[in-house]
Amino acid sequence: MPQYNHILLTGGAGFIGSNFVRFVRAHRPDTHVTNLDALTYAGNLENLSDLEGDDGYRFVKGDIRDADVLRELLSDDNPIPGVDAVVHMAAESHVDRSILDSQPFITTNVQGTQTLLDAVRHANDGRDTPIRFVHVSTDEVYGSLPLDEPNEKFAESTPLAPNSPYAASKASSDMLVRAAHHTFGMDTLITRCSNNFGPYQFPEKVIPLFVTNLIEGKKVPLYGDGLNVRDWLHVDDHCEAVLAVLEKGRSGEVYNIGGNNERSNLDLTHTILQLMGHGDEMIEYVTDRPGHDRRYAIDAGKLERDLGWQPTRSAWPDALAATIDWYKSNGDWWQRVRSGAYRDYYSKQYAGRSVH
Numbered sequence: 078m079p080q081y082n083h084i085l086l087t088g089g090a091g092f093i094g095s096n097f098v099r100f101v102r103a104h105r106p107d108t109h110v111t112n113l114d115a116l117t118y119a120g121n122l123e124n125l126s127d128l129e130g131d132d133g134y135r136f137v138k139g140d141i142r143d144a145d146v147l148r149e150l151l152s153d154d155n156p157i158p159g160v161d162a163v164v165h166m167a168a169e170s171h172v173d174r175s176i177l178d179s180q181p182f183i184t185t186n187v188q189g190t191q192t193l194l195d196a197v198r199h200a201n202d203g204r205d206t207p208i209r210f211v212h213v214s215t216d217e218v219y220g221s222l223p224l225d226e227p228n229e230k231f232a233e234s235t236p237l238a239p240n241s242p243y244a245a246s247k248a249s250s251d252m253l254v255r256a257a258h259h260t261f262g263m264d265t266l267i268t269r270c271s272n273n274f275g276p277y278q279f280p281e282k283v284i285p286l287f288v289t290n291l292i293e294g295k296k297v298p299l300y301g302d303g304l305n306v307r308d309w310l311h312v313d314d315h316c317e318a319v320l321a322v323l324e325k326g327r328s329g330e331v332y333n334i335g336g337n338n339e340r341s342n343l344d345l346t347h348t349i350l351q352l353m354g355h356g357d358e359m360i361e362y363v364t365d366r367p368g369h370d371r372r373y374a375i376d377a378g379k380l381e382r383d384l385g386w387q388p389t390r391s392a393w394p395d396a397l398a399a400t401i402d403w404y405k406s407n408g409d410w411w412q413r414v415r416s417g418a419y420r421d422y423y424s425k426q427y428a429g430r431s432v433h
């Protein structure tokens with residue numbers, strides 16, 4: 078099984094990316110990680126403050142839409158070995174934001190992915206072994222399942238039917254990655270994961286939003302009838318699956334990643350309320366999200382059969398309880414996110430010094 082010398086990770090200052098940096102540094106100490114992140118509203122270097130001083134990790138502020146930055150990073154052998162793998166997580170990731178303004182979803186998720194693919198293809202010229210490219214996508218590209226057919230799940234062969242601008246932009250990026258493999262023989266793989274939870278998730282997504290609201294004594298806004306179903310996976314299980322796909326996946330393949338952990342939003346909300354000692358009076362039913370997908374459910378059997386991966390950290394409700402405890406113990410982190418103060422961190426830490 079190949080272990081990579083140097084992963085270029087895009088979007089590593091976000092929720093999953095920052096957990097992935099920590100996961101790789103802990104489990105593959107010989108693998109260097111360069112984190113390329115534009116630090117949008119969702120990028121927060123405080124997510125990685127514990128890795129400062131780690132020689133195997135470096136941060137580069139830059140945009141995946143900037144071909145010059147990509148060229149420089151992919152051709153750079155100093156002071157660490159050249160990049161031999163790209164894990165692409167940078168994206169605009171929130172469905173509600175894509176409904177309000179889809180433009181950044183198109184420029185980052187679609188154009189940015191193609192710019193990155195082009196840069197990797199050019200960097201492959203003259204190499205004996207091409208750079209391996211793992212594209213981190215989402216189950217939302219498959220669209221929505223009905224509630225009345227509980228045995229139906231998304232397989233890798235399920236036709237794509239994205240319903241939100243976010244999902245459509247991710248489906249587009251998946252198609253560009255597929256085309257890069259078929260047309261140019263690039264060594265690409267695609268993962269499609271269900272909803273993640275865990276530490277450092279931006280408190281606009283449902284679990285950290287509800288937990289931090291309750292800590293502050295505020296109600297939780299439940300969309301529509303609350304019966305929409307999501308399959309919840311702990312972020313460290315996702316990180317482990319992405320690493321397995323990078324190291325053991327078959328070139329050109331798609332791998333679904335899921336937790337076998339379907340919950341309706343109402344059920345999720347009741348569990349959070351119970352774990353935090355609140356009652357139903359803290360639920361505020363609000364207008365539904367336009368086009369709200371009813372149910373996501375993942376069949377991750379291929380990943381289990383072919384690569385031997387299974388979720389081990391997502392047990393319910395214990396993993397949810399541990400996540401709630403993390404937000405309770407890390408009030409400084411999310412309060413600085415909510416107030417916007419986290420944006421000062423980059424300028425304080427990196428002002429006047431080169432980051433690559």
Ligand code: NAD
Nearest residue numbers: 088090091092093115116117119120140141167168170273
């Ligand atoms: P996030 O919004 O927390 O983080 C995204 C990161 O990308 C941020 O650090 C942001 O600064 C960076 N970024 C955005 N635009 C960029 C650009 N143009 N150039 C460079 N960096 C840029 O997202 P997340 O929840 O960590 O999701 C990471 C990836 O996983 C995304 O591709 C998402 O589609 C996918 N995914 C997420 C989930 C989930 O439940 N969160 C589930 C399945 C798949």
Ligand code: TYD
Nearest residue numbers: 172272281282283284298299300305307342
């Ligand atoms: P979210 O965390 O935004 O993830 P996604 O839309 O990618 O699945 O939402 C998860 C579910 O929670 C989704 O069905 C919408 C619902 N939801 C609410 O009911 N209230 C909220 O305030 C939010 C943000 C989401």
